[in-house]
Amino acid sequence: MIDVYEDPGRPDTRGGWRYLWWLVLRQPGRSAAGALLGSTWMVLLAAQPYMMARAVDDGLVPGRPGVLAGWTGAMFVVGAVNAWLSIMRHRTMTRVRMDANFRTVKVVVDHVVRLGAALPRRAGAGEVVTIGVGDVQTLAQALTVVGPGVGSVVVYAVVAGLLLAVSVPLAAVVLLGVPVIALLTGPLTRRLQGAESEYRERQGVLTARIGDLAGGLRVLNGLGGKGLFADAFRRDSQRLRAQGYRVGAVASWVQALGMGLPTLFLAVVTWLAARLAARGAITVGELVSVYGYVAVLIGPVAFFVMMAYELNRGVVAARRVVRLLRLEPEPDTGRRAAPDGPAELHDPASGVRVVPGRLTAVAAARPAEAAALVDRLGRYGPTDATWGGVRLDEVPLDAVRGRILVADNEADLFAGPLRDVVAAERPAGDAALARALYAAAAEDVVRGLPEGPDSPVAGQGRSLSGGQRQRLRLVRALLADPEVLLAVEPTSALDAHTEATVAGRLGAAREGRTTVVTSTSPLVLDRADTVVFLVDGKVAATGPHRRLLDREAGYRALVARDAGNPPDAGDTGETDEVAETVGTVGTDAEGAVR
Structure with a gap:
């Protein structure tokens, strides 16, 4: 993780997406480890239904206790290893997010210091405060996609491959389901991005007004203008609250669809598998494995929706950071020597x-x-x-x-x-x-x-x-x-x-x-x-x-x-x-x- 005295590097300020990618590239080893641990962890979760199917078909149904015990032991070992992988994955991703957080803070602070006296004329105090208080944490949270995000894609492909061995129609439904969900939730995530951007802008304005009001309270009292400023603050805060409600409304739909659509989609997969088992097209063990695969896939499919939600919020925050980082200090073109001693x-x-x-x-x-x-x-x-x-x-x-x-x-x-x-x-x-x-x-x-x-x-x-x-x-x-x-x-x-x-x-x-x-x-x-x-x-x-x-x-x-x-x-x-x-x-x- 970045040290307080370490050079944070030169950020990519060409856009919000590029800035997020720069945060990933600044910690390649940790990001790769997070992706590997997340992928392995999720794939081993998907391995449990497969081993359960083998235990049922090869051990339980034919009455072979030794085989059943062998598969049961394998499931226990895989579960224990996966528990350790989960701990390491969580630790690694926490460090990825903390590095992104602290690196952004250091980049912003260094740039603000470099702007010096030009800062108040180029950016409002509320904007800088909003970046430090909220945007930094939001864009750091978006980097969760590096671990569980990559893992979700990998396990989705692995499960689809395993389902191909069970039933081609089931595998086709699984592969086509996620694009359908993306089409249904895409417009909402884009709307959320616009609402979140406006909310952040209003939040910066209100924060600046709070600073102005607090800093000049005694002067305002003396001039009789405290009520006027208080009314303006009240109007701004009401607008911010209304915009917050709009953001919350869109976010609630995104989150509801993020849990509801994957559950509904995977219920359809389960129903199809049950029909196939009733017709004898798949074995009892394969039916059990399909149930397991469905349970495993609920998390990754829901994460796809939530990933879009977090990434959109992260991009909005990253764009605000980039906008601040694009500000340049006033040019120092001085080349003449200063007076040798005290001068007028x-x-x-x-x-x-x-x-x-x-x-x-x-x-x-x-x-x-x-x-x-x-x-x-x-x-x-x-x-x-x-x-x-x-x-x-x-x-x-x-x-x-x-x-x-x-x-x-x-x-x-x-x-x-x-x-x-x-x-x-x-x-x-x-x-x-x-x-x-x-x-x-x-x-x-x-x-x-x-x-x-x-x-x-x-x-x-x-x-x-x-x-x-x-x-x-x-x-x-x-x-x-x-x-x-x-x-x-x-x-x-x-x-x-x-x-x-x-x-x-x-x-x-x-x-x-x-x-x-x-x-x-x-x-x-x-x-x-x-x-x-x-x-x-x-x-x-x-x-x-x-x-x-x-x-x-x-x-x-x-x-x-x-x-x-x-x-x-x-x-x-x-x-x-x-x-x-x-x-x-x-x-x-x-x-x-x-």
Whole structure:
């Protein structure tokens, strides 16, 4: 089975069927073993009726106990061997399915990482989640056809051959029966494939809406839009439920026919055999063997129908995976060398210039404008920004990522020990970790954990408060120690006391390094070397915080608005008033900020 560090190979993305076949070819030995074990297991099941017929005709009817005992012993040995083969077949097929599952997960994760910042613009979060939660298991289940599927075909041919020795008409009925069943169930399986595809699409849309609703709940509450989004979610979920009913209706017919038609078909075979025995055309032993063959064939014939059902579902899932794998990352055509040392960042779209080695704060009335600026300066999307006079998109992406770090305030936190959660390229030593914790005012987070920095942290930091998670994200960014740090609202979830502490320590921790923070908090702005005030995405004013307070009415209003709406003080319980802090930072001649 694929190892976590093993190269999963290059998937065949020419279609759903080809992707399933690629999963089989990536494990040829195991797939062949599954087919061989499945075929042998089913053929030996069919051998039991044959041996029973011999025991009746050669031992029981002529009264030869020795022959009867010999055939009985042979049946026992074959049954024991077949039980062992069944265990090995099941183990092998479980490994085939698990390999397909994990290989697909690894391929998808590797590709998503390669897409990087282009992923949100190329695929919805709901689509990726749906692939990871449902499609991977569905396409892995479809590979069951490799073992029992091949075995069903083999045993069907073997039984048909054995029936030829009993009666040609019986063999003809058996050989012609499966095509008839396929003709009856084929339209349903095609309809199921279409309904399943639509269901998966709607499921992805609904999953994305759940993420949007959960992520923006507080904003929606503030804007009064929670009810509107809830109504949209309700309509989408009702559509998904209705589509699920349609899928279930078709699937129930496929499954019912999968059991009913083979049973009815084989009942006809049994009835024909009984008529032949009554006329003396076949012996009693042969009649018994026909009953046995019928019992053996019920499974393979039913599996043919279910195989079509599983394969159609698997192809739908594989097509969704292939569609994601076909997405290509934005081309990296950069060939020019990056600046040799610290250099100025310039964004022509906004007019922002970031002086190297200083702490620059960006204040914008609309946070999206500041976030867009950071994306351009960090080359997360189309940009005409320059770095030391060289366009960022002309510098190889690896060089940009190695020296410019964008720290988003909602970046993921992975599960594991806290020390590993905040680690950058390599685990941090105790001294470096202590310095970063101090700079981010996160020492109390570690002190509150039972095992300190070695304490486990739940995925996405669910075991921590919002402010604690934000400070750990800042710790991670500081441990990376990039040449240029672009931090988006790094203190937005902190209470005033903690925010003031972080603002006071961040500059010292990043002394001599280029740092840009987006914020409208006066506690942060006052600590910056330079504040850039954006209006409609353009630079309206630049300078120290106190000078802008005195000279820019728009900036003063922006800072006063932020001071009047402090974040929830749920991180440390402090009750310092931000507005009071603003008063200590600076006022205008008319006392507009107090």
